[in-house]
Amino acid sequence: MALDSKIPSGPIEKKWYDHKFNLKLVNPSNRRKYHIIVVGTGLAGGAAAATLGEMGYNVTAFCYQDSARRAHSIAAQGGINAAKNYRNDGDSVYRLFYDTVKGGDYRAREANVYRLAELSNNIIDQCVAQGVPFAREYGGYLDNRSFGGAQVSRTFYARGQTGQQLLLGAYSSLSRQVAEGTVTVHGRHEMLDVVVVDGKSRGIIVRDMVTGEIKSFAADAVVLATGGYGNVYYLSTNAKGCNTTAIWRAHKKVHFWKSMFCADSSNMYPCKW
Ligand SMILES: Cc1cc2nc3c(=O)[nH]c(=O)nc-3n(C[C@H](O)[C@H](O)[C@H](O)COP(=O)(O)OP(=O)(O)OC[C@H]3O[C@@H](n4cnc5c(N)ncnc54)[C@H](O)[C@@H]3O)c2cc1C
Structure with a gap:
């Protein structure tokens, strides 16, 4: 059986970007019809x-x-990775992509991992907007930690209950x-x-x-x-x-x-x- 993951063509950093751009959009006033x-x-x-x-x-x-x-x-506990580079320790979308492919034993679909890395920053923002109480530093900024063997600090967390707090945010x-x-x-x-x-x-x-x-x-x-x-x-x-x-x-x-x-x-x- 052939597995077809339907990954768009083009350079890795543009595959999903181009695909999304070429999708037909639904006008906001028509969405209620679907x-x-x-x-x-x-x-x-x-x-x-x-x-x-x-x-x-x-x-x-x-x-x-x-x-x-x-x-x-x-049940998720540790936190979510995002390439915000708050610590200025050399993080980037490409480094998060690279670490994730490596962490997945080189078996992950690279185009999809790239998209995950690209979207990671927005995901944190969306969760914050949903009211997820991520751990913060004394000054009020989002805290993060080095997790899972990464060389940079990019894991945003809510103590040992990240999944619980995220799910409560999505549920709200x-x-x-x-x-x-x-x-x-x-x-x-x-x-x-x-x-x-x-x-x-x-x-x-x-x-x-x-x-x-x-x-x-x-x-x-x-x-x-x-x-x-x-x-x-x-x-x-x-x-x-x-x-x-x-x-x-x-x-x-x-x-x-x-x-x-x-x-x-x-x-x-x-x-x-
Ligand atoms: C112990 C543990 C710790 C983890 N820690 C982290 C972490 O620190 N950071 C991180 O990023 N990830 C972590 N993960 C992974 C992460 O929790 C999961 O990848 C993620 O929560 C999956 O979310 P989901 O919405 O895809 O699935 P789920 O939360 O499993 O939701 C699946 C949904 O599908 C429904 N469903 C399934 N089958 C059917 C069916 N036949 N009919 C109707 N409904 C159905 C279920 O009712 C449920 O609502 C951890 C996982 C575990 C187990």
């Missing part, structure tokens, strides 16, 4: 749902915990959008399958974990933010919920779809066999 499903309400899904809701889209979010606050993200933003009416959250719902129409995901099938009822939800786009898959290994510090159920089901669906259809760069059409 419905987006976000599966997962951890740091990734919670923040995505809140941001999309704030942008004006109609968002329905799902998780299988009883509250968005209980995603596994709450999510709750704000729920109150605004742009986001609906369904806790205790497990995604069972993705609905694919003409090669695009247009909805999901879920099980209500309280009543057992199977339900379907339609949307214009589906975001899977369902976390890691640590529990495919015998030993893991991840929560038992990090069990790769959603991403595996989506993978099986796409694999099945591809076996039924052939694709060129822009279309999918039935294979002639």
Whole structure:
């Protein structure tokens, strides 16, 4: 099976920048016409749902915990790396990119790591705007520390509870959008399958974990933010919920779809066999 990570072409520092620039934008007044499903309400899904809701889209979010606050993200402890170079110790986007690729044993997708490094500074700013109480120096500036063997100080943290504080920040933003009416959250719902129409995901099938009822939800786009898959290994510090159920089901669906259809760069059409 060929793995296609769909990384855009071009020099590494411009791949995602150019791709984003060439995307069609949705006019702010048209966003309310679109419905987006976000599966997962951890740091990734919670923040995505809140941001999309704030942008004006109609968002329905799902998780299988009883509250968005209980995603596994709450367990993260050490902090988040960002190339802000506050200590003037030689940090840069490129150095964070380099250290992360090296830390990942040279197995990470480099273009995506570059983008992570590039976005790192904005992520810290977004979290601060969400009210995350990062540790600060006496003068009020954000503190940071050297972490994970890095030669520079770039880890922003909230004592030993960074993940908890970050998730509470994302949850506050999510709750704000729920109150605004742009986001609906369904806790205790497990995604069972993705609905694919003409090669695009247009909805999901879920099980209500309280009543057992199977339900379907339609949307214009589906975001899977369902976390890691640590529990495919015998030993893991991840929560038992990090069990790769959603991403595996989506993978099986796409694999099945591809076996039924052939694709060129822009279309999918039935294979002639
Ligand atoms: C002990 C520990 C310490 C860590 N420390 C750090 C750190 O210091 N710094 C750092 O950057 N990272 C750290 N990490 C990693 C970091 O916590 C995770 O990478 C990150 O929190 C993952 O966020 P997420 O939103 O992708 O996933 P999660 O928080 O796991 O959220 C997954 C969401 O998907 C939902 N979901 C999953 N499957 C389904 C399904 N089938 N149907 C419906 N919903 C589903 C869940 O309900 C949940 O809401 C640490 C991890 C661990 C385990």
